[in-house]
Amino acid sequence: MKYLTLILFSGLLFFSCKGEDTVAPVEPVSEYTKVLTVDSANFKFELYSTGGSRLLVGYNELGIKVFENNVEKTDGFVRYIPSMFHTGEQEHKTPYKEFFYYDQQKKMFTGYACYIMISDPTSFWISDYSYNDVFTLKRKFFDVYPNPGSQMRFWLDQNTNYLYLMILINPADPKTGLNNFKCILHRSFENSRYSEVDSASMFIRPWMPSHGHGSSSNVNPSWIRNGIYEGKANFTMAGTWYVYDSISVNNQFITPNPPVYFVFDVR
Amino acid sequence: MRKKIIFVFFIFVLCKPVLVSAQVCCGGGVYDVAVLSLNKRALFNFGYKFDNFMGVWDYEKDWRENNNTVYQMIPSLSSAYRFNKQIQAGVLIPFYINKLESPGLPSNGAGIGDIVINGRYEFFHEYGLYKEKGKLKRDESTPYLAATLGFTFPSGTSDESAESEVDITGKGYFTSNLGISVIKTVFKDKLQLGADLSWQHSFEKTYEKYYGEELSQPYTRQQGDRFNYALTVNYLLNYWHSASFSFGGFLMNNYKLDNSEQENTNENAVNFVISYTYYPSEVIRISPLFKWNIFSSGMGKNAPGSYLLGLNIVYYIENLEPDNFR
Numbered sequence: 304m305k306y307l308t309l310i311l312f313s314g315l316l317f318f319s320c321k322g323e324d325t326v327a328p329v330e331p332v333s334e335y336t337k338v339l340t341v342d343s344a345n346f347k348f349e350l351y352s353t354g355g356s357r358l359l360v361g362y363n364e365l366g367i368k369v370f371e372n373n374v375e376k377t378d379g380f381v382r383y384i385p386s387m388f389h390t391g392e393q394e395h396k397t398p399y400k401e402f403f404y405y406d407q408q409k410k411m412f413t414g415y416a417c418y419i420m421i422s423d424p425t426s427f428w429i430s431d432y433s434y435n436d437v438f439t440l441k442r443k444f445f446d447v448y449p450n451p452g453s454q455m456r457f458w459l460d461q462n463t464n465y466l467y468l469m470i471l472i473n474p475a476d477p478k479t480g481l482n483n484f485k486c487i488l489h490r491s492f493e494n495s496r497y498s499e500v501d502s503a504s505m506f507i508r509p510w511m512p513s514h515g516h517g518s519s520s521n522v523n524p525s526w527i528r529n530g531i532y533e534g535k536a537n538f539t540m541a542g543t544w545y546v547y548d549s550i551s552v553n554n555q556f557i558t559p560n561p562p563v564y565f566v567f568d569v570r
Numbered sequence: 571m572r573k574k575i576i577f578v579f580f581i582f583v584l585c586k587p588v589l590v591s592a593q594v595c596c597g598g599g600v601y602d603v604a605v606l607s608l609n610k611r612a613l614f615n616f617g618y619k620f621d622n623f624m625g626v627w628d629y630e631k632d633w634r635e636n637n638n639t640v641y642q643m644i645p646s647l648s649s650a651y652r653f654n655k656q657i658q659a660g661v662l663i664p665f666y667i668n669k670l671e672s673p674g675l676p677s678n679g680a681g682i683g684d685i686v687i688n689g690r691y692e693f694f695h696e697y698g699l700y701k702e703k704g705k706l707k708r709d710e711s712t713p714y715l716a717a718t719l720g721f722t723f724p725s726g727t728s729d730e731s732a733e734s735e736v737d738i739t740g741k742g743y744f745t746s747n748l749g750i751s752v753i754k755t756v757f758k759d760k761l762q763l764g765a766d767l768s769w770q771h772s773f774e775k776t777y778e779k780y781y782g783e784e785l786s787q788p789y790t791r792q793q794g795d796r797f798n799y800a801l802t803v804n805y806l807l808n809y810w811h812s813a814s815f816s817f818g819g820f821l822m823n824n825y826k827l828d829n830s831e832q833e834n835t836n837e838n839a840v841n842f843v844i845s846y847t848y849y850p851s852e853v854i855r856i857s858p859l860f861k862w863n864i865f866s867s868g869m870g871k872n873a874p875g876s877y878l879l880g881l882n883i884v885y886y887i888e889n890l891e892p893d894n895f896r
Binding site for chain 1: 625626628629634635636637638672673674675676729732733734735780781791793825827832834835872874
């Protein structure tokens, strides 16, 4: 009888332990890393990035936390306005999201900025931070670092005199086979603020210049949000590939001939 | 036995693979020459190759390994016919079975490849008979020498009309090939040395589509001229067995786009071939082979690298009146 009890008890213990192995809900780990904090008086802005603890040349996905008297703001919007100054020259703009809205899941105000140059001893990045247009911290310095995976292409559309800027988002580390191809398109008129281009049609053509062939099964990028277009590029073998991108807006091609292209070192 | 030696060597030449300069998963343009010795009238060959692409050399000659599996299986039929002592011709019909294991992409394709016709004019044969002062003598010094000519028809499916890479079974353009073949027996019935040199010219191709999609701006492309070489040692183990070792490769010029030469697109690679031949009878030959590139930086440029396993089974129709060719 003692043995029977022991067996029953062991069985209960076994099944109860098995039950405890079920997956417990895990707090999602934030993909954002804090980059910097700016504050003044009672206000504080914390800047986060998905690209690590540094701001990098090219597209940066950003998050901002806002505090007033150490109380976090969870509604409204943030304006983050970066600009670059060169010693002895006028400031110039760079593409950024006009309004950062609060994301309940990410628990911060989210948006992006595209930095078109790195910081150096004669070139300085500054930015303004504003919450709900109620309080603003102006001209705060920050640094932008090189990003080997980033690529950007500028060109002037002769028909409209718009300066277009296309920045690669993905792939930063391309592999043989199908790769997600993602880029963001902006335009600017006479060096004023950049605006997202949401009505473009893109036609990509991967090409391996050293071998003289392209690839099949590519998917032309289509608009997903905020000037961002996403498609697929097929790199059939390792080596250097170009991805030409012919772009039209309102049925008028805005890219030169041959079209602008990104260069990929496929491994 | 002399005929046998020549026969053996030609058999090796028959199964000698030549690197194809094409993107991975391309087919066609392989100058496998079906060659007959003097005592053979015709041949029929069934060949099979498994060509496994391991990577590619880039324009800086750096070797880059494939992340995915890419290979071709190439069963083929070929035939050759000897018209007289000097002239013979052959035809090769390959069938390509392509495999590409890459997520999101078609993985299988197959089809007839580019058909090759070839011929050769034989200036000299080794150990030819001649008369001197009324006596019949054997020429011990003259090597075998032939001029070779080949032509490839774009009968396969090229990247112009294929739906994806695995559907590619041909280059899509005509190619001509002109060369010489030299053989010299060093030790009679034992050891032969050979050299095959050829110049390959590809004709221009106009692309109006690419992977089946119409192009808004058609363009022309022309592969660069290519020099192929192979040096071979052939060792006769006995009457029924022989082994061969070959070192070969190619050098190819830049290709042209719309008549404009594209810089730094020239290609080259070297390869080694080991072949064994078994003769179960006078009219049947079985010959497996192994070919490989050296998969390291500096051993090629702008070219794919692979190892290849092959097998050729040949049936011969004997020439019942070989003396008519003397």
